[in-house]
Amino acid sequence: MLVIQQLVNGLMLGGVYVMVAVAFTLIIGMLNFLNFTIPALFMFAAVLMYATMMGQLPFGNDLILSIFGMEYRWVAGIIVALVVIALASLVIERFTYRYMKAKYGDATEHALPLVSSLGFLIIFEHFVVSTWGSDPLTAVSPFGQGTFSIDTIIFSVPQIVSLLLSLVVVIMLSVMLKATKLGRALRAIAERPDTATLMGVEVGRIVPVVYVITGLLCAVSGILFTINYATVDAYVGDSVATVAIAGMVLGGLGNVWGAIIGGLFIGMLEVMSIYIVGAEFAKVPIWGLLLLLLAFKPTGLFGHTLIGKGKF
Amino acid sequence: MSGYMEAQLIILCLSIIYAYGIFLPAASGQLNLGAAGFITLGAYASAWFNAGTGAELPMWLSIMLAMVFTGVIAFAISFPILRTRGVYMVLATFAFAEVVSGIAINLEFVGGASGFPVDDHADVTVIVPVTILVILFSFYFMSTRLGLALRSIHDDESVATLFGVNVRTAKVVAFTVGAMLMSLGGSLYGHHYNYIEAQTFNVLLSIYILLYVLMGGTQTAWGPLIGAAFFAIVPETLREIAESAGLKWLAEGRFMMFGAFIVLLMVFRPEGVMTRTLQNRLGSGLFRQKKVVSDDAGGGS
Numbered sequence: 001m002l003v004i005q006q007l008v009n010g011l012m013l014g015g016v017y018v019m020v021a022v023a024f025t026l027i028i029g030m031l032n033f034l035n036f037t038i039p040a041l042f043m044f045a046a047v048l049m050y051a052t053m054m055g056q057l058p059f060g061n062d063l064i065l066s067i068f069g070m071e072y073r074w075v076a077g078i079i080v081a082l083v084v085i086a087l088a089s090l091v092i093e094r095f096t097y098r099y100m101k102a103k104y105g106d107a108t109e110h111a112l113p114l115v116s117s118l119g120f121l122i123i124f125e126h127f128v129v130s131t132w133g134s135d136p137l138t139a140v141s142p143f144g145q146g147t148f149s150i151d152t153i154i155f156s157v158p159q160i161v162s163l164l165l166s167l168v169v170v171i172m173l174s175v176m177l178k179a180t181k182l183g184r185a186l187r188a189i190a191e192r193p194d195t196a197t198l199m200g201v202e203v204g205r206i207v208p209v210v211y212v213i214t215g216l217l218c219a220v221s222g223i224l225f226t227i228n229y230a231t232v233d234a235y236v237g238d239s240v241a242t243v244a245i246a247g248m249v250l251g252g253l254g255n256v257w258g259a260i261i262g263g264l265f266i267g268m269l270e271v272m273s274i275y276i277v278g279a280e281f282a283k284v285p286i287w288g289l290l291l292l293l294l295a296f297k298p299t300g301l302f303g304h305t306l307i308g309k310g311k312f
Numbered sequence: 313m314s315g316y317m318e319a320q321l322i323i324l325c326l327s328i329i330y331a332y333g334i335f336l337p338a339a340s341g342q343l344n345l346g347a348a349g350f351i352t353l354g355a356y357a358s359a360w361f362n363a364g365t366g367a368e369l370p371m372w373l374s375i376m377l378a379m380v381f382t383g384v385i386a387f388a389i390s391f392p393i394l395r396t397r398g399v400y401m402v403l404a405t406f407a408f409a410e411v412v413s414g415i416a417i418n419l420e421f422v423g424g425a426s427g428f429p430v431d432d433h434a435d436v437t438v439i440v441p442v443t444i445l446v447i448l449f450s451f452y453f454m455s456t457r458l459g460l461a462l463r464s465i466h467d468d469e470s471v472a473t474l475f476g477v478n479v480r481t482a483k484v485v486a487f488t489v490g491a492m493l494m495s496l497g498g499s500l501y502g503h504h505y506n507y508i509e510a511q512t513f514n515v516l517l518s519i520y521i522l523l524y525v526l527m528g529g530t531q532t533a534w535g536p537l538i539g540a541a542f543f544a545i546v547p548e549t550l551r552e553i554a555e556s557a558g559l560k561w562l563a564e565g566r567f568m569m570f571g572a573f574i575v576l577l578m579v580f581r582p583e584g585v586m587t588r589t590l591q592n593r594l595g596s597g598l599f600r601q602k603k604v605v606s607d608d609a610g611g612g613s
Binding site for chain 1: 343392393395396398399400402403406407410411413415418425515516561564571572579
């Protein structure tokens with residue numbers, strides 16, 4: 001029974017990883033680079049959610065309190081986090097992709113987006129450290145600790161809701177990719193950006209959309225993280241994103257469904273490793289698996305062989 | 313020299329050694345995000361060879377043995393890792409670093425999670441000469457036939473192959489020698505602070521070292537030197553300016569400024585601060601040569 005309980009916990013943790021893994025996989029699939037602003041955006045959304053809920057924003061706390069009242073400040077938190085992250089994504093897109101693309105042709109040729117995105121990671125982490133300090137910040141969950149149990153297995157209601165929510169968001173995304181005009185344009189860019197341009201896809205207008213979508217995925221995931229685990233700090237993005245990267249590779253780069261399955265699997269693997277070999281050793285199975293996978297089957301479970309063939 | 317300056321100098325020297333370790337593979341276009349792994353290997357191996365509970369060897373011998381040890385491991389893993397390219401190589405080296413740190417935390421004979429005290433002390437009179445040797449070695453290495461081969465692989469791998477460069481060998485050698493340099497840096501870190509724990513060598517360290525190299529520029533051997541010096545000096549200078557001007561927010565947020573600086577640098581100098589074109593231009597300015605004809609294409613942007 002304890003094992004099943006651990007599996008359930010792993011599945012819940014996997015729900016957090018799924019969205020971050022999908023964000024990574026979208027950017028790699030479309031634009032062929034490892035976007036290190038994703039951990040930053042995840043962390044920033046989680047911290048903004050905390051700050052709005054607890055009245056710790058640098059400014060505007062009274063305004064939010066007067067509009068939403070004590071009860072519904074979590075709604076304000078969601079709005080603030082989503083809006084700020086969407087705007088930040090647009091700024092990031094300018095400096096990691098658009099400008100470089102306009103100036104140097106293929107932006108991914110020079111490892112430019114990678115370095116710029118690391119620059120943004122530094123900016124966001126130190127912004128949070130200098131505003132809220134580097135100690136863990138503890139929020140009070142607006143939904144309490146509601147749980148129910150089937151047999152002896154305990155389910156936490158907020159966690160189930162967020163797992164379902166994250167799956168719904170991701171499934172909507174993959175339907176969008178498959179069925180809509182925007183999705184077709186995105187897939188065309190992923191396949192071959194130059195041909196897509198010739199076919200009348202406006203790459204310059206679609207790429208910001210990709211950034212905003214991935215940014216919002218990170219934001220939703222960060223908000224759910226704050227609600228469920230209540231404790232955030234400036235470096236929470238690093239630990240979550242590194243595991244999400246493992247999940248993404250497991251599923252295959254550029255494959256949304258792969259990222260979902262990989263994220264859930266890695267969540268369970270992490271919880272089971274902590275349960276079986278202890279927290280200190282839990283890193284080894286996850287990263288050992290990833291290393292073996294990259295060496296022997298780099299396309300992952302459902303990956304596409306074309307992705308990641310670029311220089312960086 | 314004041315204690316503060318000395319501490320800063322040590323940090324600068326270690327950063328330079330690490331940066332050259334990442335630079336050698338990066339010179340051939342291989343991005344290695346596993347610096348922390350090789351540093352951990354070097355630091356722990358050297359500490360164990362030196363420790364009373366371990367092999368009780370003198371410091372210089374333990375550092376060298378640690379380099380050999382790291383070199384062997386790097387050589388062994390370079391074959392699977394170098395099969396991967398681009399994003400996959402970044403991920404694979406990163407995974408390697410995480411595995412090493414996960415194992416190091418769990419080895420009880422090197423202290424486990426509580427860290428490992430190191431016996432012999434290496435002070436600034438050891439570290440500075442070693443750093444200078446590393447810099448000289450790297451410049452020499454890049455001027456050899458192999459160094460030229462690495463540069464040609466960086467610019468165009470297929471053409472390099474066509475001209476008879478053994479791409480595999482060149483990459484493996486660069487990767488292994490780079491790992492040995494990082495091991496040297498890690499051992500010196502351990503012997504200077506006399507205490508190591510695997511948590512210090514984390515993802516952020518790997519990221520920063522990769523940034524030193526990419527910001528300095530991978531085209532010339534000046535790159536890592538400039539990048540590491542830049543990282544060591546700019547935030548400290550910003551702090552001093554901010555403190556003397558009484559701007560508290562700037563002192564606290566100096567790394568933010570620094571991050572913005574990185575983003576802007578990529579806008580204006582995408583190949584890093586030091587490129588071959590700039591080197592030639594500086595060279596012709598300094599030595600009053602009429603024109604320097606470089607034998608390699610694709611310098612500068």
